[in-house]
């Protein structure tokens with residue numbers, strides 16, 4: 001029986017448990033009792049998170065000639081956040097429960113305190129989500145800095161630097177992956193909403209007349225990215241915001257939503273930001289952020305289409321979508337049906353026994369595959385137990401070296417999803433795995 005994620009009421013707990021038990025995600029500072037809403041990515045988690053980011057970078061930068069990358073500073077001066085509107089408006093409505101005194105984000109609680117069930121709250125007040133700190137040894141005015149709450153502003157403030165150093169003209173984009181920080185009032189649902197998280201954002205600059213067309217184009221591209229990496233179509237949907245709900249800068253926003261265990265919720269937002277950002281920074285800094293179109297002999301402020309995704313949030317969705325419990329040889333197994341590009345290990349090299357005769361050829365197989373695939377090498381426990389351990393962390397291929405391998409120079413390749421096994425000559429192994437992962 002194949003349990004589908006959407007119907008399992010314990011799915012979230014199972015994934016959180018697996019993530020901890022198998023080294024994907026740990027509670028930060030756990031030996032000190034943990035630090036609320038911060039998480040550390042363990043040996044398998046860091047592999048997977050890097051894979052999520054690499055898949056994004058590949059699709060958004062490497063495979064295109066109209067997008068370039070950037071890695072901007074996390075610390076920024078107040079002037080940037082004044083111009084962007086964050087100092088004024090990057091707030092959530094904060095209320096206190098009159099009974100238990102817990103604080104909540106008003107728009108997330110439907111009028112009932114999730115802690116004690118009371119329905120009486122204080123008036124909502126605007127709570128700014130930015131982390132404020134101080135740069136340098138002197139306190140006070142001039143030393144204030146903020147941790148960025150999104151990566152986007154670095155792309156806007158570097159608009160002229162990028163334009164003058166690369167030969168691009170609108171439509172073109174600047175992409176960035178990096179940490180962002182928001183002092184969320186109610187962080188929740190594991191790594192879905194945390195105070196420190198990673199974002200993957202593209203700012204795509206276009207002639208104003210083409211904005212709508214590019215907005216639709218990016219909605220479609222981003223939706224397909226999740227599908228391509230294995231999220232089933234029935235767990236993905238697009239949600240276009242009504243005009244009345246749009247942020248101050250937005251001329252249109254569409255979310256890619258995922259069917260989380262608690263219901264549909266945001267995975268990524270795609271916004272048509274108009275010329276808001278470049279105009280704000282031009283006015284505030286006194287440096288014109290425009291494009292001069294030589295052919296038309298006209299100067300204009302490009303519009304910006306922004307697909308903004310969370311890397312850590314996407315990783316969580318990929319884990320939830322991949323989690324299955326099925327039956328193999330009369331036993332229930334847990335398997336992560338992760339796309340091979342996202343799996344923490346793509347190949348496990350498993351000598352059948354610890355006998356020294358198998359060591360040489362097993363190491364040879366490892367050396368053959370390791371430059372091309374993320375490999376685990378495991379000689380402990382029975383082979384059946386080792387297969388289950390690899391299934392549970394989503395390793396697509398297990399390579400078993402047995403005593404016949406010493407005679408026929410071949411190994412067994414086991415497929416994670418079907419558990420089918422195939423004998424493959426060591427000489428053909430790399431080509432075999434490349435073919436099965438669609439790499440010629």
Ligand code: ATP
Nearest residue numbers: 182184192193194197266267268269308309310313
């Ligand atoms: P929300 O309304 O849920 O607070 P948002 O609409 O403000 O989120 P954006 O500013 O559009 O979110 O951020 C873009 C993406 O960054 C989100 O779709 C999400 O994937 C990710 N993200 C935003 N905030 C967090 C967070 N606190 N923890 C993890 N990921 C986040």
